[in-house]
Amino acid sequence: MRIGLFWFDRDLRLHDHPALSKAAREVDYLLCVYVDDTRLSEPSRFVDTGSSNHRKQFLNEGLNDLYESLAQLGQRLHTFSGRPEKIIEALVNLYGVSDVYRSQPSGHYEIRYAEELLNNCPTLRINEVASSTLLNSADLPFSLDCFPETFSKFRRAVEPLKINPPEATVKRLPPPPVLSADDEASMAVFKLANSMALASPKSGIPNDAPDSTPNTTIATGGEKAGLSHLREYFKTSYASLYKEQRNDLSAWSHSTKFSLWLAQGSISVREIVDQLHNYERREGANESTYWIVFELLWREFFFWHARVYGARLFAFKGVKNKRPLTSAYAERIMRWTKGTTPFPLVNALMNELATTGYMSNRGRQIAASCLIHELSVDWRFGAAYFEQQLIDYDVGSNWGNWQYIAGVGTDTRDVRRFNIEKQTQTYDPDGTYRRRWLPEREVFSSPHTLHSVDAADWPIA
Numbered sequence: 001m002r003i004g005l006f007w008f009d010r011d012l013r014l015h016d017h018p019a020l021s022k023a024a025r026e027v028d029y030l031l032c033v034y035v036d037d038t039r040l041s042e043p044s045r046f047v048d049t050g051s052s053n054h055r056k057q058f059l060n061e062g063l064n065d066l067y068e069s070l071a072q073l074g075q076r077l078h079t080f081s082g083r084p085e086k087i088i089e090a091l092v093n094l095y096g097v098s099d100v101y102r103s104q105p106s107g108h109y110e111i112r113y114a115e116e117l118l119n120n121c122p123t124l125r126i127n128e129v130a131s132s133t134l135l136n137s138a139d140l141p142f143s144l145d146c147f148p149e150t151f152s153k154f155r156r157a158v159e160p161l162k163i164n165p166p167e168a169t170v171k172r173l174p175p176p177p178v179l180s181a182d183d184e185a186s187m188a189v190f191k192l193a194n195s196m197a198l199a200s201p202k203s204g205i206p207n208d209a210p211d212s213t214p215n216t217t218i219a220t221g222g223e224k225a226g227l228s229h230l231r232e233y234f235k236t237s238y239a240s241l242y243k244e245q246r247n248d249l250s251a252w253s254h255s256t257k258f259s260l261w262l263a264q265g266s267i268s269v270r271e272i273v274d275q276l277h278n279y280e281r282r283e284g285a286n287e288s289t290y291w292i293v294f295e296l297l298w299r300e301f302f303f304w305h306a307r308v309y310g311a312r313l314f315a316f317k318g319v320k321n322k323r324p325l326t327s328a329y330a331e332r333i334m335r336w337t338k339g340t341t342p343f344p345l346v347n348a349l350m351n352e353l354a355t356t357g358y359m360s361n362r363g364r365q366i367a368a369s370c371l372i373h374e375l376s377v378d379w380r381f382g383a384a385y386f387e388q389q390l391i392d393y394d395v396g397s398n399w400g401n402w403q404y405i406a407g408v409g410t411d412t413r414d415v416r417r418f419n420i421e422k423q424t425q426t427y428d429p430d431g432t433y434r435r436r437w438l439p440e441r442e443v444f445s446s447p448h449t450l451h452s453v454d455a456a457d458w459p460i461a
């Protein structure tokens with residue numbers, strides 16, 4: 001009798017889920033587990049609290065949705081909070097689990113947790129299956145030791161490859177394992193000490209925020225909402241206009257917003273590409289439809305890049321090992337996060353982020369460039385703040401993009417500095433976007449100046 005444990009993380013779905021399908025095929029009993037890592041709620045060197053309420057709510061919605069879907073298959077999602085590797089270890093011992101299954105992670109720490117688990121449970125089999133990417137590592141035309149140093153080289157190498165179609169939705173799962181009365185009592189005590197309370201389910205489809213109204217809840221998490229968003233998106237003609245419109249700051253519909261559900265794994269990236277190809281067959285392919293795949297390849301690049309570079313993704317000198325001329329200026333960091341810099345466009349962007357948990361790609365580039373190149377702040381403060389705020393936070397894409405703009409990443413250019421005045425003229429010439437997120441008197445000129453430089457700055461190695 002084989003008992004498996006499925007370790008859910010950023011893969012909260014049943015469709016196109018190779019890791020879950022493998023578990024379903026291989027074991028007689030399956031325990032389904034999600035662990036909320038409490039380390040992420042602790043203050044760090046760069047931010048004083050954990051995830052924002054937007055992030056927590058979206059995650060909760062994703063977990064609730066998965067809970068319901070698993071229940072329909074006779075399964076139960078057990079949610080805990082604590083240190084994932086410790087909780088999983090305790091469950092492995094309590095249930096006599098022989099196999100742990102999970103989606104292949106990209107983050108350094110997530111990879112390490114599994115290594116630690118294996119050290120403590122040497123007979124355990126840990127099955128990591130690629131479930132978040134377009135390609136498996138075996139499909140890549142290079143070994144990860146020879147990972148292309150730039151996105152362009154990566155793209156040219158992988159673009160000709162065939163992307164496998166999505167796998168069938170998991171429709172059947174082995175039942176949960178049964179415990180003896182004694183072990184049941186131990187499990188009850190364990191749950192009491194480590195359980196994660198899920199807020200009650202919130203129904204509804206993604207909230208297509210009207211373009212002129214600030215709306216604090218921009219979308220609903222979970223597989224049902226994600227798939228519904230995907231279907232609705234391809235019913236419109238937005239995909240055919242994507243390339244021209246994607247840099248627009250104001251309109252919700254001008255970029256796909258797939259990142260929200262991709263980050264929690266409640267839609268699969270192969271499902272997106274499959275539906276995009278259906279759209280192209282129906283409506284015709286053009287440069288815009290191609291460009292959606294082009295952008296998804298950036299995501300793919302940053303996934304493998306994070307696996308290759310490990311902890312260097314979080315290092316001040318980045319993967320380039322180049323020391324930036326920036327530091328930790330407390331007042332500037334505070335002004336940037338609060339949207340009270342001398343730059344109205346940046347203030348509007350930061351207000352949007354704090355209010356909704358989302359910011360467009362162009363907005364992220366401008367805000368990041370401002371922090372690093374105008375305010376001379378250590379890029380890691382910005383990356384950590386984005387990690388705290390963004391609903392679509394993804395370790396590889398966030399820290400990889402920040403390094404790129406700081407000039408310590410994989411870019412061949414030295415730094416990516418965005419001229420804020422020029423960006424304002426190009427992307428918000430009449431102030432429509434700024435008006436949405438700033439009081440009228442602050443739309444064209446900021447009343448905020450940087451009065452002082454901190455008395456002491458403290459470069460952190």
Ligand SMILES: Cc1cc2nc3c(=O)[nH]c(=O)nc-3n(C[C@H](O)[C@H](O)[C@H](O)COP(=O)(O)OP(=O)(O)OC[C@H]3O[C@@H](n4cnc5c(N)ncnc54)[C@H](O)[C@@H]3O)c2cc1C
Pocket residue numbers: 246255256257258259260262263292295296297298299300302359360361362364365368386390392393394395397398399401402405
């Ligand atoms: C400083 C900075 C931090 C970022 N942090 C994150 C993050 O934590 N999580 C995240 O998913 N993206 C991040 N991005 C990338 C990008 O901004 C978002 O993916 C995008 O804005 C999400 O909106 P969308 O789905 O409408 O994008 P679209 O423009 O519709 O793009 C389609 C998809 O392509 C992918 N994509 C697009 N641009 C990028 C990019 N530059 N890098 C990687 N993937 C991309 C995303 O999966 C996105 O959903 C960051 C970019 C910058 C400059």
